[in-house]
Amino acid sequence: MSGWPPLLALLVQFALLSLISVGGLTAMLPEVHRYVVDVQHWMTSAEFVRLFALAQAAPGPNMIVVSLIGWKVAGLAGALVATVAMCAPSCLLAYSTAAVWARKRDTQWGRAIQRGLTPIAVGLVLASGWLLTEAAGQRWQHYFATMLACGFVLATRWNPIWMILAAGLAGIAGLL
Amino acid sequence: MPIDSSQSPATIGRHHVSRQQLALAFFLVGVQGFGGVTPFARAMLVDRRRWLSAAEFNEIAGLCQILPGPNTLNVAVLVGARFQGALGAFLAVIALMAGPVVLILLLGALYSSFRDMPWVGRAIAGVSAAAAGLVLGTALKMAVPLPRSALSVLAAGAAFVLVGVLQLPLVPVFLVLAPVCVLLAAWERP
Numbered sequence: 001m002s003g004w005p006p007l008l009a010l011l012v013q014f015a016l017l018s019l020i021s022v023g024g025l026t027a028m029l030p031e032v033h034r035y036v037v038d039v040q041h042w043m044t045s046a047e048f049v050r051l052f053a054l055a056q057a058a059p060g061p062n063m064i065v066v067s068l069i070g071w072k073v074a075g076l077a078g079a080l081v082a083t084v085a086m087c088a089p090s091c092l093l094a095y096s097t098a099a100v101w102a103r104k105r106d107t108q109w110g111r112a113i114q115r116g117l118t119p120i121a122v123g124l125v126l127a128s129g130w131l132l133t134e135a136a137g138q139r140w141q142h143y144f145a146t147m148l149a150c151g152f153v154l155a156t157r158w159n160p161i162w163m164i165l166a167a168g169l170a171g172i173a174g175l176l
Numbered sequence: 177m178p179i180d181s182s183q184s185p186a187t188i189g190r191h192h193v194s195r196q197q198l199a200l201a202f203f204l205v206g207v208q209g210f211g212g213v214t215p216f217a218r219a220m221l222v223d224r225r226r227w228l229s230a231a232e233f234n235e236i237a238g239l240c241q242i243l244p245g246p247n248t249l250n251v252a253v254l255v256g257a258r259f260q261g262a263l264g265a266f267l268a269v270i271a272l273m274a275g276p277v278v279l280i281l282l283l284g285a286l287y288s289s290f291r292d293m294p295w296v297g298r299a300i301a302g303v304s305a306a307a308a309g310l311v312l313g314t315a316l317k318m319a320v321p322l323p324r325s326a327l328s329v330l331a332a333g334a335a336f337v338l339v340g341v342l343q344l345p346l347v348p349v350f351l352v353l354a355p356v357c358v359l360l361a362a363w364e365r366p
Contacts, residue, residue, distance in 0.1 A: 020350050021244045023318075026311055030339045031346035038343070051284070053304040058283050059210045060276020063246045067277045068284050076281075083277055087269065090245025094253045095265050101239055109362065114242055115323065116331065116358035120350070122318045123332035127340025129312030136304035145302060149309025154317060160310050161211035164303055171302025172295045 006074045007081050009040065014066060014085035021090055023121025025063035029128040032069070042073045049135035057164050063087075141176045191227050193259040199271040201225055202252055207275035213248040221255060228255070248272065327364055331357040 004012075013035055017028045029052070036042045043051075051072065055065035063086060070082025104110040129150075137143045145167050152163045170176050201220050209216045214237065221228045228236070240250035249269060256268030290296045322328040331353070338349045 016347055019244060020347065020354075021246070022242075022354075024246045026314065028346070029311075030343070034343055034345065049304045049308070050287075050300050053300055053307045054283055054287055055280055056211075056307040056310070057303055058276060058280045059208060059213075060206050060273070060280070061209070061213050061246045061248045063249070064273075064276045064280045067280055071281055071284055079277070079281055083273065087245075087249060087273065090243070091249055091253050091265070091269055094240070094243045094245055094250045095257060095262065098239060098243065098254055098257075101242060102235075105239070105242065112362035113358050115327065115364075116361035117242075117354060118318075119322055119328040119331035120335045120353055120357055122315060122322060122328075123335025124339055124346075125311065125318060126315035126332070127336050129308060129315050130336070130340050132304070132308035132311055136301070136308045138301065142301065142305040145305035146309035146312065149306040150313040150316070151309075153310055153313025159211040159215075163306050163310065164211070167302040167306030168299040169302075171298040171300070174298065176298065176302040176305065 006040075006042075007077060010070055010073060010078060010082050011085045014082055015089050018086050018089040019093060021086075022117050023124055025061070025066070025086070026128050027121050027124035030124065030131050032066070033131055036069055036073070040073075042069075045135045047072075049132055052132060053136075057161075057168065139176075145170070145176055191259070193225075193227055195260050195264060195267055197225075198256055198260055198264055199267045201227075202256075202268045202271040203275055205248075206272040207279070209248070209276070213272075214251065217248055217251050227259070325364065327357065327360050330360075 014032075017031060021028050033045070033048055037045050037048055048069075051068045052065050055062055055068060058064065064083070066086045067079045067083045070078035070080070072078070074081070101110075105114065133143070133146050137146065149160075149163045149167065152158070153160060167176070202217075205213060205216045205220050218233055218237070222230050222233045236251060236254050237247070240247045240254065243250050249272065252268040252272045253265045256265035258264075260267070287296070287300070291300075319332065322332070334353055335349075338344050338353070339346055
């Protein structure tokens with residue numbers, strides 16, 4: 001797909017990912033990164049993590065990072081195509097299969113699907129965290145901030161936006 | 177309250193929620209949803225509008241975690257469909273996404289204009305490091321309730337190594353790993 005026009009490549013790749021995005025966008029991030037950075041060379045790894053950081057600082061589902069990626073690749077049209085490609089297939093799937101799921105999830109196979117897929121999603125989100133840590137870490141202070149934020153999620157029930165805000169201010173103050 | 181004649185008997189007796197009310201509620205959830213949208217959706221639907229009971233919301237949110245796609249988008253689909261059918265689902269999703277997409281593109285444009293200022297670079301470097309930590313923390317938090325089984329370790333480990341470390345394409349990895357893990361889970365029978 002590397003020879004395709006960017007809009008078509010975005011559409012096909014993101015629509016495919018949308019259908020298998022068990023664990024949400026965060027679980028798909030390593031693949032989005034591989035595709036836009038390593039396969040298509042649309043941006044550097046550092047640029048990718050900066051876009052992700054911007055999306056974390058804005059309100060809304062964290063999947064809106066795909067709008068930014070699309071915008072970076074092909075302007076406003078790219079943003080729309082990327083967003084719709086990432087949303088529409090999974091929404092249609094949710095709409096059409098929710099009733100079946102609600103009935104079947106406590107059957108033997110329903111439980112097997114949950115027990116089999118949930119740990120895969122966990123491994124993928126962990127892979128995401130690993131990749132972002134590597135891409136964001138330029139100095140030991142960055143790794144320290146990463147560990148602090150990780151502890152913040154595990155130890156408190158506060159809104160993560162406070163951690164984002166604190167890290168931004170610490171960066172401006174020259175502490176990071 | 178007029179009850180729409182297209183509603184099935186099962187939905188009569190529930191709140192009537194118009195398309196405009198649905199769209200407005202999800203729009204507000206979207207633009208307020210800093211740091212993850214689900215808590216805001218819960219506050220809106222359960223505590224403020226009282227369209228759903230806490231138990232109904234938990235049931236929907238639980239189902240949305242199993243379905244592919246972003247959780248909150250799935251919540252919008254199911255809640256929209258519950259009150260206004262397919263059109264309701266469509267409106268709820270569009271309303272939820274519209275504000276955040278516009279805001280993020282404005283933020284992206286601002287960032288492009290001011291990225292050469294040193295303090296902007298330092299702020300975004302700090303936020304990047306923290307955002308990475310939030311994802312790591314989320315992964316560990318998701319791992320806590322997993323059953324302590326060989327399958328959990330194997331499936332999570334394989335996904336991490338194949339996609340994170342070896343950076344293999346996800347689609348073929350998923351198409352092999354998912355059926356294998358589901359079959360193992362069915363065979364495991366705890």
